[in-house]
Amino acid sequence: xxxxxxxxxxxxxxxxxxxxxxxxxxxxxxxxxxxxxxxxxxxxxxxxxxxxxxxxxxxxxxxxxxxxxxxxxxxxxxxxxxxxxxxxxxxxxxxxxxxxxxxxxxxxxxxxxxxxxxxxxxxxxxxxxxxxxxxxxxxxxxxxxxxxxxxxxxxxxxxxxxxxxxxxxxxxxxxxxxxxxxxxxxxxxxxxxxxxxxxxxxxxxxxxxxxxxxxxxxxxxxxxxxxxxxxxxxxxxxxxxxxxxxxxxxxxxxxxxxxxxxxxxxxxxxxxxxxxxxxxxxxxxxxxxxxxxxxxxxxxxxxxxxxxxxxxxxxxxxxxxxxxxxxxxxxxxxxxxxxxxxxxxxxxxxxxxxxxxxxxxxxxxx
Numbered sequence: 001x002x003x004x005x006x007x008x009x010x011x012x013x014x015x016x017x018x019x020x021x022x023x024x025x026x027x028x029x030x031x032x033x034x035x036x037x038x039x040x041x042x043x044x045x046x047x048x049x050x051x052x053x054x055x056x057x058x059x060x061x062x063x064x065x066x067x068x069x070x071x072x073x074x075x076x077x078x079x080x081x082x083x084x085x086x087x088x089x090x091x092x093x094x095x096x097x098x099x100x101x102x103x104x105x106x107x108x109x110x111x112x113x114x115x116x117x118x119x120x121x122x123x124x125x126x127x128x129x130x131x132x133x134x135x136x137x138x139x140x141x142x143x144x145x146x147x148x149x150x151x152x153x154x155x156x157x158x159x160x161x162x163x164x165x166x167x168x169x170x171x172x173x174x175x176x177x178x179x180x181x182x183x184x185x186x187x188x189x190x191x192x193x194x195x196x197x198x199x200x201x202x203x204x205x206x207x208x209x210x211x212x213x214x215x216x217x218x219x220x221x222x223x224x225x226x227x228x229x230x231x232x233x234x235x236x237x238x239x240x241x242x243x244x245x246x247x248x249x250x251x252x253x254x255x256x257x258x259x260x261x262x263x264x265x266x267x268x269x270x271x272x273x274x275x276x277x278x279x280x281x282x283x284x285x286x287x288x289x290x291x292x293x294x295x296x297x298x299x300x301x302x303x304x305x306x307x308x309x310x311x312x313x314x315x316x317x318x319x320x321x322x323x324x325x326x327x328x329x330x331x332x333x334x335x336x337x338x339x340x341x342x343x344x345x346x347x348x349x350x351x352x353x354x355x356x357x358x359x360x361x362x363x364x365x366x
């Protein structure tokens with residue numbers, strides 16, 4: 001499965017600077033609102049040292065990492081839900097993503113204009129959250145209006161849908177996040193399939209820190225973002241977009257030395273992707289052979305046939321069994337043959353739930 005993440009936020013919070021650093025892209029990053037109009041899209045390889053380790057054992061022709069697609073969406077302002085600024089485009093682009101990463105400005109810089117004239121992370125978050133909620137209320141109202149004739153006619157399915165949508169509207173009116181509401185499996189399936197509500201998308205926060213050369217980033221504003229994220233069942237990742245942009249210009253060795261000098265163990269990209277995987281409940285399994293060693297992304301709890309389907313639909317339709325070696329077992333034994341000989345290779349059926357790090361060979365027949 002591909003992961004598509006939308007980078008959102010107010011204008012001039014550092015979204016495009018961060019996007020360029022993460023994706024090695026060249027999105028416009030200027031000091032004025034709506035510098036980004038059409039969304040910029042970049043594909044980023046998911047850092048995973050296990051791939052390289054497997055490759056040293058298998059010696060494949062190529063290594064294929066899992067990827068994340070980042071979308072740099074136009075900055076949003078108050079009134080976006082009513083079409084202010086680039087509101088309609090903004091909301092349409094966000095609806096096409098699997099998850100939302102909200103970039104919040106946590107740095108002072110007199111040379112970069114803030115649309116509200118002051119640095120206040122909580123207020124910035126409120127603007128975004130309010131506009132997303134208002135947009136969802138509009139979606140719900142239109143959906144209920146379409147259901148109304150069937151509801152009046154006594155259609156049980158329509159009445160059930162209307163009751164669910166009414167519950168969501170009431171929660172939004174009371175300022176309750178839709179992400180905190182409990183849903184049955186059937187309700188969750190219905191909502192995800194037919195009602196593209198922004199408030200139900202997983203949301204991660206980035207506190208964009210200030211960064212001066214040779215100095216520690218300013219974290220004085222970031223605590224407000226961390227507190228908000230914790231209170232709403234989410235997570236905040238502290239990143240300096242300016243620092244990430246500087247790192248992007250360096251060679252790998254220089255990058256590692258620079259990070260070490262600043263006291264960081266890894267770039268912000270790696271922390272961001274790990275947080276996104278946790279938020280979405282994702283994990284990685286591998287296929288390893290002479291042609292390629294490849295990482296595949298699935299949701300936690302995925303059964304073997306559905307994991308096979310991520311590779312190709314025929315694998316799922318004709319699934320027979322999965323031959324599975326745990327990553328640690330593969331590394332310890334050194335090869336699939338050795339793993340089979342020592343009993344580390346397992347034959348699993350349709351009910352097997354794929355685990356993070358599994359090295360899998362699917363048997364199928366179509």
